[in-house]
Amino acid sequence: QKEVEQDPGPLSVPEGAIVSLNCTYSNSAFQYFMWYRQYSRKGPELLMYTYSSGNKEDGRFTAQVDKSSKYISLFIRDSQPSDSATYLCAMTPGNYGQNFVFGPGTRLSVLP
Amino acid sequence: DAGITQSPRHKVTETGTPVTLRCHQTENHRYMYWYRQDPGHGLRLIHYSYGVKDTDKGEVSDGYSVSRSKTEDFLLTLESATSSQTSVYFCAIKAPSGNTIYFGEGSWLTVV
Numbered sequence: 742q743k744e745v746e747q748d749p750g751p752l753s754v755p756e757g758a759i760v761s762l763n764c765t766y767s768n769s770a771f772q773y774f775m776w777y778r779q780y781s782r783k784g785p786e787l788l789m790y791t792y793s794s795g796n797k798e799d800g801r802f803t804a805q806v807d808k809s810s811k812y813i814s815l816f817i818r819d820s821q822p823s824d825s826a827t828y829l830c831a832m833t834p835g836n837y838g839q840n841f842v843f844g845p846g847t848r849l850s851v852l853p
Numbered sequence: 854d855a856g857i858t859q860s861p862r863h864k865v866t867e868t869g870t871p872v873t874l875r876c877h878q879t880e881n882h883r884y885m886y887w888y889r890q891d892p893g894h895g896l897r898l899i900h901y902s903y904g905v906k907d908t909d910k911g912e913v914s915d916g917y918s919v920s921r922s923k924t925e926d927f928l929l930t931l932e933s934a935t936s937s938q939t940s941v942y943f944c945a946i947k948a949p950s951g952n953t954i955y956f957g958e959g960s961w962l963t964v965v
Binding site: 783840 | 959
């Protein structure tokens with residue numbers, strides 16, 4: 742079992758839809774959780790960053806962490822064609838080992 | 854813009870030749886990382902550095918070496934390139950506050 746699992750997709754939705762992207766993990770030491778967006782042939786770009794359990798909202802994006810279930814989600818409201826990208830979840834215990842572990846990514850296409 | 858420059862951005866090389874990729878940061882951050890990204894595997898850590906001359910191995914370090922003689926530069930060397938090292942290589946830095954990392958634009962390496 743991989744340390745971080747992510748729905749592989751690809752996922753296609755119509756413009757304006759609500760998108761749910763999810764990751765599960767096995768290491769209970771993870772405390773910090775991130776979502777990155779990666780456009781084709783570009784580097785990953787930090788989208789959301791959360792600490793421990795709870796929700797965090799930033800515009801059309803909401804990140805949700807449930808540490809008891811070892812499950813994190815990214816919700817995109819009113820999805821736009823410009824949201825078409827690969828989304829990577831990432832997490833770290835936050836210690837000095839600096840072990841950042843990434844999911845394999847979910848490719849999202851938002852169709853106009 | 855995370856202030857990270859990777860060079861070269863694209864390279865084709867022959868099996869058995871040494872290759873060096875360079876990562877340059879303008880932010881003077883302590884932690885720097887080299888990842889490779891492959892379909893089905895996502896981002897995997899090759900090596901990271903926590904200061905000048907201080908480096909450590911990651912998940913997929915075999916066949917790679919690194920050096921950091923200055924804070925701003927982190928070099929990744931493929932000692933004798935193999936076809937299995939054809940990949941996209943990303944450099945990343947960790948911001949001093951928070952537990953997140955920021956990526957460069959990537960170096961596409963093809964070993965023929």
